[in-house]
Amino acid sequence: MTLDEMAKQLGVSKSTVSRALSGKGRIGAETRQKILSFAEQHNMLQETEQKKNTETRNLGVVFPADIYINGNPYFQECLLGICEAASLMEYNVMIITGTAVDISGIQRLVEEKKVDGIILTRSLVDDKAVKYLIDLHFPVAMTGLCDYNEVIQVDTDNELASENLTSVLIGKGFQKFALIVEDLSYRVNRKRYDGFCNALLKNGISREMQMVYTGNLKMELLDGIISDIVTHKVECIICGDDVICTRIMSRLQAEGYRIPRDIAIASLYDSQNLQCFTPAITAVNVMGRQVGDMAARQMICYLQKKKYESKVMMDYEILLRKSTK
Amino acid sequence: MTLDEMAKQLGVSKSTVSRALSGKGRIGAETRQKILSFAEQHNMLQETEQKKNTETRNLGVVFPADIYINGNPYFQECLLGICEAASLMEYNVMIITGTAVDISGIQRLVEEKKVDGIILTRSLVDDKAVKYLIDLHFPVAMTGLCDYNEVIQVDTDNELASENLTSVLIGKGFQKFALIVEDLSYRVNRKRYDGFCNALLKNGISREMQMVYTGNLKMELLDGIISDIVTHKVECIICGDDVICTRIMSRLQAEGYRIPRDIAIASLYDSQNLQCFTPAITAVNVMGRQVGDMAARQMICYLQKKKYESKVMMDYEILLRKSTK
DNA sequence: CTGAAAGCGCTTACAG
DNA sequence: CTGAAAGCGCTTACAG
Numbered sequence: 001m002t003l004d005e006m007a008k009q010l011g012v013s014k015s016t017v018s019r020a021l022s023g024k025g026r027i028g029a030e031t032r033q034k035i036l037s038f039a040e041q042h043n044m045l046q047e048t049e050q051k052k053n054t055e056t057r058n059l060g061v062v063f064p065a066d067i068y069i070n071g072n073p074y075f076q077e078c079l080l081g082i083c084e085a086a087s088l089m090e091y092n093v094m095i096i097t098g099t100a101v102d103i104s105g106i107q108r109l110v111e112e113k114k115v116d117g118i119i120l121t122r123s124l125v126d127d128k129a130v131k132y133l134i135d136l137h138f139p140v141a142m143t144g145l146c147d148y149n150e151v152i153q154v155d156t157d158n159e160l161a162s163e164n165l166t167s168v169l170i171g172k173g174f175q176k177f178a179l180i181v182e183d184l185s186y187r188v189n190r191k192r193y194d195g196f197c198n199a200l201l202k203n204g205i206s207r208e209m210q211m212v213y214t215g216n217l218k219m220e221l222l223d224g225i226i227s228d229i230v231t232h233k234v235e236c237i238i239c240g241d242d243v244i245c246t247r248i249m250s251r252l253q254a255e256g257y258r259i260p261r262d263i264a265i266a267s268l269y270d271s272q273n274l275q276c277f278t279p280a281i282t283a284v285n286v287m288g289r290q291v292g293d294m295a296a297r298q299m300i301c302y303l304q305k306k307k308y309e310s311k312v313m314m315d316y317e318i319l320l321r322k323s324t325k
Numbered sequence: 326m327t328l329d330e331m332a333k334q335l336g337v338s339k340s341t342v343s344r345a346l347s348g349k350g351r352i353g354a355e356t357r358q359k360i361l362s363f364a365e366q367h368n369m370l371q372e373t374e375q376k377k378n379t380e381t382r383n384l385g386v387v388f389p390a391d392i393y394i395n396g397n398p399y400f401q402e403c404l405l406g407i408c409e410a411a412s413l414m415e416y417n418v419m420i421i422t423g424t425a426v427d428i429s430g431i432q433r434l435v436e437e438k439k440v441d442g443i444i445l446t447r448s449l450v451d452d453k454a455v456k457y458l459i460d461l462h463f464p465v466a467m468t469g470l471c472d473y474n475e476v477i478q479v480d481t482d483n484e485l486a487s488e489n490l491t492s493v494l495i496g497k498g499f500q501k502f503a504l505i506v507e508d509l510s511y512r513v514n515r516k517r518y519d520g521f522c523n524a525l526l527k528n529g530i531s532r533e534m535q536m537v538y539t540g541n542l543k544m545e546l547l548d549g550i551i552s553d554i555v556t557h558k559v560e561c562i563i564c565g566d567d568v569i570c571t572r573i574m575s576r577l578q579a580e581g582y583r584i585p586r587d588i589a590i591a592s593l594y595d596s597q598n599l600q601c602f603t604p605a606i607t608a609v610n611v612m613g614r615q616v617g618d619m620a621a622r623q624m625i626c627y628l629q630k631k632k633y634e635s636k637v638m639m640d641y642e643i644l645l646r647k648s649t650k
Numbered sequence: 651c652t653g654a655a656a657g658c659g660c661t662t663a664c665a666g
Numbered sequence: 667c668t669g670a671a672a673g674c675g676c677t678t679a680c681a682g
Contacts, residue, residue, distance in 0.1 A: 002659060013669045018661060025662070028667050058419075063408055072597065076401035083388055083422045087430055092439060093420045094383075097408045105412055114417060246601035253578035254603040272397065273598045276571035278579040327675060338653045343677060350678070353651050 001042060010038055058092045059299060060115035062106060062129065064122050065097040072242060072271055074288045078121050078143055081292025089300045103129045110138055117141065117299045121292075141299040143291050145187065149310065152302060154295040156286040157313040158188050162195025162268055163202075165284055165318055166238065169266060170203045172324060174236040178211040178229045180248065181240030181268075189214070192240055192268050217244060222251050229263070236264040236324065242271035242283070249277060249323075264324045279322030286316050326367060335363055383417045384624060385440035387431060387454065389447050390422040397567060397596055399613045403446050403468050406617025414625045428454045435463055442466065442624050446617075466624040468616050470512065474635065477627060479620040481611040482638040483513050487520025487593055488527075490609055490643050491563065495528045497649060499561040499589060503536040503554045505573065506565030506593075514539070517565055517593050542569060547576055554588070561589040561649065567596035567608070574602055574648075589649045604647030611641050 003021075007014040012031065019025040020035035061082055063075065079095075086093045094115055096105035106129050109115055117139035120129060133140045134150055141152035166177070179196050181189045193212070200207050211232055213225050226248070229237065239245035245267035249259070257263055259279055267274055270283035291314050301308035328346075332339040337356065344350040345360035386407055388400065404420075411418045419440055421430035431454050434440050442464030445454060458465045459475050466477035491502070504521050506514045518537070525532050536557055538550050551573070554562065564570035570592035574584070582588055584604055592599055595608035616639050626633035 003661095004659075014660080015662080015669060015671095016667090018659095019668090022661080026667060031667075061420075063405060065405055065409070073398040073401055076398055076404075079401075079420065080388060080390055080422065083420055084390070087422060092434070095386075095404065095408055095418045095420055097405065097412060109417070243597060243601055246598045247603075250575070250578065250602040253575065254584070256581065259579070271598070272568060273571045273596070276568055277575040278572075328677095329675075339676080340653060340655095340678080341651090343675095344652090347677075351651060356651075 006035070006038065006042075010035060054113055056114060056116055057090065058094050058115040059086055059296060060094050060096060060106070060109050060118040062098040062118065062120050063095055064099065066099040072269075074286075075121055077288035078292035078295075081289040081294070082119060082296040083292075084289075085293040085296035086300070089297070091296075091300055093296075098129055100128065103132060106132065110136065116303050119143070119292075119295050119299060139299065139302060141295045141302075143288075143295050152295065152298045152308070152310050154291055154298060154312045154314060156291060156316050158268070158286075159191040159195040159198070160313075161284045161286070161316040161318070162192040162238075163198040164195075165266060165268065165282075166196050166199030167203060168318060168320070169236055169238070169264075169324060170199060170205065174264060174324075175205060176209060176211075176233060176235045178213065178225075178232075178234040178237045179240075180213045180217065180225065180237065180244055182214065182217055182244070184214050189240060196238065217247075219247065222247055226251055226255070234263065236266065239265065239267045241269035242267055242274055245274060245281060245283075249281065259323050260325050266324050270319060275319075275321065277323070281323040282321045283319050284316050285319050287314065290314055331360070331363065331367075335360060379438055381439060381441055382415065383419050383440040384411055384621060385419050385421060385431070385434050385443040387423040387443065387445050388420055389424065391424040397594075399611075400446055402613035403617035403620075406614035406619075407444060407621040408617075409614075410618040410621035411625070414622070416621075416625055418621075423454055425453070428457055432457065435461065441628050444468070444617075444620050444624060464624065464627060466620045466627075468613075468620050477620065477623045477633070477635050479616055479623060479637045479639060481616060481641050483593070483611075484516040484520040484523070485638075486609045486611070486641045486643070487517040487563075488523045489520075490591060490593065490607075491521050491524035492528060493643060493645070494561055494563070494589070494591065494649060495524065495530065499649075500530060501534060501536075501558060501560045503538065503550075503557075503559040503562045504565075505538045505542065505550065505562065505569055507539065507542055507569070509539050514565060521563065542572075544572065547572055551576055551580070559588065561585075561591065564590065564592045566594040567592055567599055570599060570606060570608075574606060584648050585650050591649050595644060600644075600646065602648070606648040607646045608644050609641050610644050612639065615639055 003014040003017045007017045016027065016031060017035055019027040020032045021039065061079060083093050096109055098106050106118065118133060120140065120142045122144055130140060130146060130148060130151060134148055143154055145153050145155050181192050184190050184193060197207060211229060211234055237248060239248055249265055252259060259265055266282040268284050270285040274281040274283050294312055294314060298308045298312065328339040328342045332342045341352065341356060342360055344352040345357045346364065386404060408418050421434055423431050431443065443458060445465065445467045447469055455465060455471060455473060455476060459473055468479055470478050470480050506517050509515050509518060522532060536554060536559055562573060564573055574590055577584060584590055591607040593609050595610040599606040599608050619637055619639060623633045623637065
């Protein structure tokens with residue numbers, strides 16, 4: 001379709017059409033709108049061509065630079081899953097760093113049209129990045145949960161994992177637990193706490209009898225917590241993650257407690273070092289690689305207008321090891 | 326430069342120039358050649374434009390999918406450094422997975438001209454990826470060392486780190502060590518062993534008196550190693566990395582040894598969990614983030630024809646903690 | 651095989 | 667703000 005043809009159909013001159021499409025020269029807002037919307041309707045051809053041009057077959061993944069420093073390899077595992085799925089579906093993966101406050105990298109990637117969609121690897125309560133992307137109607141997926149339905153969400157069911165681990169431990173005969181998780185204002189910690197309570201309820205065990213430690217768990221507080229646990233004759237400690245678990249475990253061992261004979265211990269998040277302990281520590285494996293893989297798959301299906309799930313809860317494994325007999 | 330201008334300079338008509346450049350229509354082979362070679366000489370403009378078009382301002386980073394599964398977060402830290410440097414210098418980062426045998430992802434990225442250069446995050450003895458890239462004269466950097474001078478290499482000086490840690494420990498009064506590193510056929514383990522020996526030599530301590538355990542260190546062998554260490558009255562254990570260290574540390578604690586009173590322990594590679602132990606464990610911090618940052622910087626300088634270093638040895642930190650008093 | 655000329659699709663000073 | 671017209675850079679039947 002030439003400018004001349006369009007001009008005739010619209011009853012304007014080809015100069016005007018030219019001005020409307022190029023954006024150069026003076027033109028009335030109304031005329032311009034008329035021409036542009038006409039173009040949008042009839043340029044099926046050009047549109048698909050444009051799409052081919054703007055389709056990058058790249059996915060953007062945001063590396064949360066502020067929280068994974070010296071941290072656990074969850075992001076890395078997630079990324080591996082994303083890369084593998086992307087590669088299989090002939091997409092490439094582009095990485096930018098982002099923090100809770102600095103989303104300039106994301107903005108640059110979006111504005112320069114370097115990617116077709118973006119995968120975030122964590123959820124903040126009030127995420128600037130999510131808001132920015134949703135406002136632009138830019139495709140977003142997340143490994144984790146959030147309150148926006150537009151966002152493709154893939155997560156491990158941390159609540160169910162916590163409930164199941166607790167139930168398994170109850171099945172092994174433990175009745176008196178200590179649950180140690182950090183700040184409950186984090187969604188994941190709240191889920192773990194809820195799952196723990198669910199298991200107690202379903203198994204008819206009193207919540208009142210249990211010891212729960214939350215908040216900022218500094219090294220200095222551990223002695224107090226451990227002596228409290230011992231005083232209250234806790235049979236099994238459930239730790240929120242591998243860092244807390246390592247701290248508690250090593251402290252218990254240093255003080256001469258025999259695991260699991262004197263006290264059992266388990267973690268709601270596995271890591272390589274938990275199986276290096278003597279005894280190896282029972283833990284929930286959240287399988288970040290599969291989460292990443294699934295998030296990338298759903299995102300690509302969405303981009304290709306195929307069938308996709310906007311919310312997926314992934315399986316986890318409970319790795320029973322010797323720390324709980 | 327327009328067809329008309331070219332036509333005048335060449336003394337032909339613009340029709341002929343058009344035919345030569347488009348390849349359509351009848352044209353004499355000689356005339357065509359004349360026009361094409363003229364175009365080639367004078368199209369400095371178009372050539373630089375082409376270069377701008379093929380310059381992607383993307384760096385490729387290869388995620389070694391086969392060795393980091395459930396592993397330590399070194400790759401992740403390295404990647405963070407790469408991303409930060411790239412972002413600062415207005416480059417983007419593209420990730421592909423690769424294994425020792427499968428370099429198809431790398432090939433695709435190179436053939437489709439998605440990146441200007443590639444950063445590998447490990448060195449294999451006989452690396453297919455490196456060979457492939459060097460043969461194509463494609464820019465390569467590596468976090469680690471290799472034998473090709475064409476490759477930009479950035480690494481931690483593991484030998485010096487091992488020597489220094491050992492020297493520091495000797496300075497603290499230890500004379501009898503056990504060194505536990507995996508397979509010496511890996512470059513990094515060999516370096517660590519060499520550094521250990523250097524320190525002994527410089528401090529006039531007999532190598533004969535020391536205990537060295539290498540090879541495949543399965544969990545089952547640990548009991549034997551530990552009883553051997555105790556029998557020989559080792560004063561300080563130096564572990565090759567955090568996994569070995571966690572295994573040894575936990576086993577020692579489970580058996581009731583008091584650290585560092587009965588025996589001291591240190592690791593040649595730090596990780597988050599080593600500071601979670603009671604007592605926290607002395608370790609070498611290799612700072613993967615800085616290594617990645619430096620590799621990306623050198624690569625970008627090279628791509629931009631700026632001054633760069635083809636081989637950089639990075640600093641490390643020795644984190645003295647309570648496990649060595 | 652080659653050139654003069656017509657023509658296409660687009661842009662843009664100029665006039666209103 | 668808009669259109670008629672000039673003009674630009676290119677391609678291509680036509681004639682030789």
